[in-house]
Amino acid sequence: MTFRISRSPAAALCVAATVLLAASACSTGEGDLANEEPSAPQAEVTITPEDGGSEVRPDSPIVVSAQGGTITDVQVEQSVAEGQGDSGMTGTLNKDKTEWVSDWTLTPGSEVTVTAVAENEAGKETEVISEFSTAPAVEGQRLEIANVVPAADEEVGVGMPIIVDFDLPVENKAQVEAAMEVTSEKPAQGAWNWVTDQQAVFRPEKYWEPGQRVDVNLHLAGVAAAEGVYGVEDREFSFQVGREQITTIDEDEHHMTVERDGEVIKEFPVSLGMATTEAYTTTSGTHVTMEFQTNYRMSNDTLGVSPDSPEYYEEFVAYAVRISNSGEFLHTADWNYQLGEANTSHGCVNMSTADSQWFYENSLLGDPVDITGTARELEWNNGWGFWQRSWDDWVSNSATGEADDTSKPGTPGSPHFQE
Structure with a gap:
């Protein structure tokens, strides 16, 4: 009874x-x-x-x-x-x-x-x-999700970060981090970092193990992002980690190698930045494929170079894969006759049409691209250069200061009001 x-x-x-x-x-x-x-x-x-x-x-x-x-x-x-x-x-x-x-x-x-x-x-x-x-969220003080990457159900590479963009600045970062739950089928340690007050990024300690699903539950409704500012929506999505494909590029050898699941499957001659200026120097470090384009316009007017300048250039390339926010792509360069011999580009990785097409068609968002040998280091917040931070630095820059075991439900810290 x-x-x-x-x-x-x-x-x-x-x-x-x-x-x-x-x-x-x-x-x-x-x-x-x-x-x-x-x-x-x-x-x-x-x-x-x-x-x-x-x-x-x-x-x-x-x-x-x-x-x-x-x-x-x-x-x-x-x-x-x-x-x-x-x-x-x-x-x-x-x-x-x-x-x-x-x-x-x-x-x-x-x-x-x-x-x-x-x-x-x-x-x-x-x-x-x-x-x-419960008290309502006041108009103009309602924290909403502006964008998330990757998309729901997307198949991605092993270096894929989880990126959440908000429409308002977040002050109470520890509480918001504690409301964003990431679980994976295979055990991993992960943590959030903030690129800006409106963008949070999650990455694991090491690359995701291939062939698994990752679930993201953003329990943001009711979280106080700042004084009087509350989240008004939850969001839940999953993505699939595909095969492990890692590309390495050697600046000294003008050579590019693609490994899939530990086996070399392709090698290409390439040409990197001529390095006459910092802008024309390809960055060394661990990049991640961010964007895929065809018939893409390449120009240095994005760097402030006037069309009247003798340094100005404009090209439309058949295939382009972005690897940083500072204008670096792996792309078609039909005009470059020194592939595999010399570095003559404006900072990008030049490839032949056939090779750039293969790379475009056989890559996933989030595939790592490791470049070595140049005098310019990739900044951790340049594009998706998040792997440039050591794991210890990444955890220490988390607002909770604690790693998350993604094989278990829950998160470090608490999303609740702290006296």
Whole structure:
């Protein structure tokens, strides 16, 4: 039988009276009453936020506590203004099963119902319900997701970062990091870094193991990104890590090698930057393929060079794969007759039409491209140069300062309000 905590004193008296009458009618003597074992007291359950609360901070944790028993079930239902319901809140139960704390934050402007059940020593249940409402997110202070990379269900390379762009600056970076959950089928250590106040990037310690799915759950509804600024949406997506393909380019040898799953599958003659200026020097380091284009316009007017300058150039190339934000591509260069012999480009990796087409068609977003031998180092925040940071530096630059085991649910830290 389920015992509900009554909100009516009169009802409680009614029940007591009924029990007393039943005992009098069924008793055959004092001996029967003396032999009865006293019943165990009911478990006492409390819920925070308390019943009837309004304008509750969305990032307040739900805490269920039990005395004289153990918690057996907690259900959280949220109904937002548009009439949509959400009962997907998870929580963490302590070792003694006497306290349950919600894992994530609550949707702003929602009606929340928390139903908690606990059992006493005799197995009798106590159920308590708390109903309250959360404060809405104010117009102009609603944190939203502007973009995520990679796209849902996309197949990517082993060097693929997870990039989340926001529409507003984030001040409370640790809480936002703690709300962004990454889980992978194969174990990995990972962490977030912030390129700007509006862009967070997740990468693992080492390249993703190939042939697995990675799930991303952005539990951002209700997270306080700054004072009075709350997230208003959650987002969930998955992507697939494909085969392992790693390209290495040697500036001294003017040579490019492509390995797939540890086997060399292609080698190409190339020409890198002429290095007469910093802008015309190809960067050394671990790059990642970022963008794929055909019939793409290449010009140094993006560097401020006027069409009237003798240094000006403009070319349309058949195939181009971007590897940095400073204008570096692996691309077709029909005009370059020194492939494999000399470095004569304006900083890009020049290839023949056939070779650049093969690379374009056989690459995935997030494939690593390692370049060695030049005098210019790739900056960690130039494009997707995130592998340029050592793992220790990457973790120390995380707002939580702690690595995340992606084989387990949850995240380091807490997304809840911190006093």
